[in-house]
Amino acid sequence: MALKSSLQVIVSKPEEMTVSNSHFQQVSHRFAHLANKNPTAQPNAFGKLVRVAGGRLEVSGLRAGIGARCQIDRKGITPLNAEVIGFEGERLLLACEDATAGVVPGASVRVETISDQVPVGDALLGRIVDGAGRPLDRKPLVLDEGYPLRGKTLNPMDRSAISEPLDTGVRALNALLTVGIGQRIGLFAGSGVGKSTLLGMITRFSSADVVVVSLVGERGREVKEFVEDSLGKEGLKRAVVVATPADTSPLMRVSGCWRATAIAEYYRDQGLNVLLLMDSLTRFAQAQRELSLSAGEPPVSKGYTPSVFSLIPTLIERAGIVGRGSITAIYTVLVEGDDLQDPIADLARASLDGHVVLSRQMADAGVYPAIDIEKSVSRSMLQITEPKQQDQARIFRELYTTYEQNKDLISLGAYRQGSDNKIDSSIAYRESMMEFLRQPLDTPTDFESDLVALQSFADAVDAGSGSPTSSSVSPETMLVQS
């Protein structure tokens, strides 16, 4: 009843409304300066550091959203950069960019920026930056544009299908595991099998316009080696390197991957064909695991937290063809003890459009790049290659697989020549297959000549005495060959 009468007052006496409106304006004007002091909207809001536990910092009195960038005062040294990664009651949980040395209890913490824009610009070409975007090559870097660190959500309808091959400059990939422009590939191997070296070859040899390299969780020495030896002066000219070695904080390592992806998007949106190389996705997952464990997330599989499993697809989804430009991406995946059942390896295999597996046995035998053709697959190959190449690649793959499956028998001498046509051929062509796969570090190939080489391999098999065609090649293949 009371409500009804007050409503009537408002409706029946418009002059009172005018009064209350102007009163409201006065009040809001009086308090406007307080609204502007809203700490989430304005930088420089202050809080107090109340707890540090490992990489987890707890701050009271500060109001800022997840992702806000903060600075923590340190006596006599530059402030420590940190990012809000969660909260518990009134306390904000922060992860810091560098080591917490010099931080004291009660240190003042202020919100530096709530923007997540990564500075970008053409000046990045040829440069090496860290996870926070600071140049590591000791030269000034001026950038005038910004790109969102965690990307813009893309409408799936704006993506184009993969339709053209990318010349990687590596014969085994071009001929047998063709990579498409805009494709996302995983490079799987244990440590020391040649992942970084192969990435280096692709960086130098590929036909991409710009190469963005994200080196995550490597030893510092490896970063230097990659830049100086694998990339070299020529390679660096069209590359941007984001390096976050193992001794940097998990926040830096994770941010480095997002930053590299944002940089790739910047060049893609200029209509360029970008190659994004991330070495390694496993280290990204491990850094994200550290971050989210310290924010209190529960581990679910091999200590990995749910956010790891949701962020990897988000990161990977940012590659592809959008508009005139493209991001072709290669993510290396570390397979500990050559165990292909690792949860990150599993997720990567499911989320990516293909996987290239490196074989320790081949590396041990000195066959580099040690690409295991039996275990590798490019899911876009059928869309981007001619049927003739597909058939020739199938002949190669069948011979390769036959040998691998009977390797133990053959090497023990238990296989008797003549018992099986297919095995006989696989033995006969084993050496020429290895020769086909071998490629010196400093010698690029090109797509055309790789197809010619594949053709002559297939022709030799076709003409060979122990031809495998009768038992192992499908009728369509024979049709194409004849």
Ligand SMILES: Nc1ncnc2c1ncn2[C@@H]1O[C@H](COP(=O)(O)OP(=O)(O)O)[C@@H](O)[C@H]1O
């Ligand atoms: N293409 C290659 N030619 C010759 N040696 C290679 C080649 N690729 C790798 N290696 C050898 O393997 C070692 C480890 O390679 P690397 O690329 O660092 O492995 P990963 O990144 O998988 O740990 C190199 O130091 C080198 O001795």
Ligand SMILES: [Mg+2]
């Ligand atoms: Mg490596």
